[in-house]
Amino acid sequence: MSDEGFDPRGLIREAYRIEGISEAECRSIFFDWALSRPEAPDEATQIAALHARHAKAAPEHPMSRVLREGLAGVAQPRGRRGGARGRRH
Template identity: 60%
Template sequence: MSDPDDPKGLIRESYRMEGIGPAECRSIFLDWALSLPDGHDSAAAITRLLERHRAAADHPMTQVLREGKTTLTTPRRRGGWRGRARN
């Protein structure tokens, strides 16, 4: 059963990892954000994920999700000629 708010199970698994730190959580969060389907409301998904994991208030992923809720923008990949520095 796939969770539309966590299609790869990345957030769920991060809460199960012993000794995970903020840097790893930020990396997982970025991968999670890029894996959401187009048109999926990421802010609403974060709200639901925070509610689901509210018992783990002191977990580093909870802090990353809170930060992401206030600063998340639509992820965009920049590659090719647009990703290169210009002279």
């Protein structure tokens, strides 16, 4: 699947076209994209491809920052922390 297929509704692409868009609006658009994104490949691959496609031309665009933060967020380890098992040695 090409990176174009990672944004089938064109949400990310259109965010870059909106003049004067705020970071809060970009976060909202990103959230909407995340809820409707294709299942495969994984989220990190899709975000990286979208960032590579759009951020080169607009590295300081609010959506570029949101995509970078999204990449950093998916890099964090997932799963439960703590609880009884977490305290056992």
